[in-house]
Amino acid sequence: MxxxxxxxxxxxxxxxxxxxxxxxxxxxxxxxxxxxxxxxxxxxxxxxxxxxxxxxxxxxxxxxxxxxxxxxxxxxxxxxxxxxxxxxxxxxxxxxxxxxxxxxxxxRALIKHKDGPAYSALMDRHDIWKAQRKWCHAAMAEAYKHHFYGHVEMEMKRFLGLMLMDPARFLDYTREYCGRVMSRLAWDDATQGRKNGESADTTLHCMSVSGPLVNTMTPLWQLPAFINPWYQFEIKREGEQRAWWLNNFRLAKDKYRRGELPNDTWAYRYFEQIKREQNNDNVDQPEDQEVFASCMIGFLNLVGVVTISGPSKFFLMAMALHPEWQKKAQDEIDRVCGDRMPTMADFADLPTVRACLKETVRWRSGVPLGVPHQCERDDEYRGxxxxxxxxxxxxxxxxNRVPTMYPDGDNFRPERWLEAGWPTFQEPLSRYPNFREGHAMHTFGWGRRTCLGQNIVDDEMFVFGAASLWAFNSAQARNSRTGELIPIDTQATNSHVILEPLPFQLDFKPRSQERAQQILTNYHDVIGKLRL
Structure with missing residues (x-):
């Protein structure tokens, strides 16, 4: 190579x-x-x-x-x-x-992404971007009002059941869990969750400094297409992704026409809007409008995977490496929830869980470079x-390591969100910390390019973190021959714009036989309602 x-x-x-x-x-x-x-x-x-x-x-x-x-x-x-x-x-x-x-x-490795309609977060600020952002903001806000219709909790019960049966695959299951929640919300097809995660990972690779060489050695992109392997790869990749999004969109439209598409999907919301605009029951559109809508929903779906999967994996890592905080959070969960799995209804009563989650995203940010902004005209700042x-x-x-705001910034310190005297402490603890408001919201970007997904991150990560701690004790894995702990490099990542840690090993065990039985009961309760 x-x-x-x-x-x-x-x-x-x-x-x-x-x-x-x-x-x-x-x-x-x-x-x-x-x-x-x-x-x-x-x-x-x-x-x-x-x-x-x-x-x-x-x-x-x-x-x-x-x-x-x-x-x-x-x-x-x-x-x-x-x-x-x-x-x-x-x-x-x-x-x-x-x-x-x-x-x-x-x-460089993406083609005309600034024009649209495929990647709303990567477009310039033009009419296509404005229309997609306005629609996605309203769709996400409505779903949050209903705490995403219970899909987060249902998929979590599936996740815990799979973890009980095959805990070694926890990294795969974590990304799939995120992909399934988003695919169910988008098209009513959670079975697309695994492919959704893989598509997100490949897309992020192509848009990252760590990805194709042309993203750093930019003149190489000027090579003629027939000898430009990066261009050839991107034509194929984006074509397949768009076709996948469009096919899912059209399948959802067929279900809508048959009266089978749930009204809690973003596709349903879009088709209802088209009916209102056309003042009839016809939801047919020209192909360019179908591509616009399928990319809008498809990219919203994709971003919802990558922004949650990486932090969730880092959270599992942090809990295994900091057993004292794992124990504190589990004690809090046991006091509040007892034998039942935590849900969003327990949010206010589990500040220690929320502090561990918030600290994870500060300690090992999913977007450590920040998402780049480009100056749109000449300007002057401080002369x-x-x-x-x-x-x-x-x-x-x-x-995230400025000492005046984050003392001891290189270390995992959830107490900074829980104890008065730390610069990040906020009251009441029934509300703070969270991912919707308060300190350290810069994780979601700035100004007019702020990420629209704070609410689903807040819900999905809370349920993931609380339920995982309720179900399992986690620890560093040990070498089966020597019994020595297998080290974890907490800074080893794929270096994408929105990143995930590189594969690492953990050991998971149900917290008791009774808890294992409850996990299985919950799993069987939802299997009939979820497509696997």
Whole structure:
């Protein structure tokens, strides 16, 4: 593979050469007296591309933040970055000046994603984006009012039953659980959950710095299509994904016409809207409108998997590595729930569970780089000019370790959310901490590009965390021959934009024989209602 990459790189040398000349001349013209943000030394043309790692890039950006301060500049080839690690600066740029800093940068390995309609979170702010975002916001808000119609709890009972029977597959089951909840809400087809998770993982790979080489060595994307393997792969991948979304959409439409589509699905909501707009019972539309709607629902479905699967896996890891907090949370659950599985009705009474969940997302963020914003026109901040096209990254990993807000930030400390005296403490504990409001909501992005999924993250992660602790004791796995603990690298991840930990091993055991029997009873209660 390395040989092929080198060959392709040399084929691309003409474009690299002309780009280098252009960048060098531009660099020569810059006035040395022009105000600049601090930052690492920049080399002509290449900037710092040579020492920007494709994996765990947030660690490098955090290292530079410690050296150069809460806002600094760097660039790599033709991409210019302003890196922010201070909440107030991020709010000033990405919230108060959201009309300037709410664009999305071009991801080389994706094709026309800024135009739409396939990826609403990656589009520029145009009419397609506005229409999709408005619709998704209303659909998500309505589902939250009903706490997602009980599907989170039903799928959790299935998950716990599978875990009891085959605990070694806990990582697969966790992602599938997230995929099934979203696929049921989208199309009334939870059986698509596994494929939904796999599709999400592949899509994230293609949009990440750690993914295709062209996302960092951008001139390679200019290779002709017939010798461009990244272009060929993306044409095939996106075509298959769109076809899958469209097929699910049309199957849901057929069920709607037969009166078989549940009214708690997002597809049902869309078809009802079409009937109202057309003032008749006809839900037929031109194909371009079907593609618009199927991508809108499909991408909402996809994002709901990746934003919850990674943090849920990290939560299981955190509980096994911190048995004292596992025990505290289990004692709280036992006092409140006894022999029954926790549900959203127990939310107010389980602050320790919520603190462990909130701390997990701070300690091992699912979006440690932050999602990039692009400057949509020239601007100036603190006397420094920021050119149109510059990428602003609010580095979540660094923000989550600012000592004044998060003392002992590298360590897992759920008490920071529970005890007065910590900067993050909020009352009443029947309400805080949560993923909908309060401190540390920057995990969900900024301003006009804030993620719409806080509510489902709050519900789904709470039920997942509380029910898992109710059902099982977890611990680090041991080597079957030596009996020694198998180490876990808590920072080993796939390095996607929204990431998951790399595979790790844990040992799960039901907390008692009676609890095991209750898990099985719950599992059999829902099997008849869930398609497997």
């Amino acid at each position: 390395e040989g092929i990459t080198l060959i392709l790189l040399y084929v691309a040398i003409p474009s690299l050469f002309f780009s280098a000349i252009q960048k060098f001349l531009s660099w020569r013209k810059k006035s040395s007296s022009e105000a600049k943000f601090p930052g690492p030394k920049q080399f002509p043309v290449v900037g710092r591309v040579h020492d920007l790692p494709r994996f765990s890039l947030w660690l490098k950006f955090t290292e530079w933040a410690q050296e150069h301060g809460p806002i600094y500049y760097t660039h790599a080839l033709d991409t210019h970055f302003v890196i922010v690690s201070d909440v107030k600066i991020a709010e000033e740029l990405l919230v108060k000046r959201g009309h300037i800093y709410s664009g999305r940068p071009q991801i 420094v000019k920021i050119k149109k096209g510059t990428i602003i990254l609010a580095c979540e990993w660094a923000i």
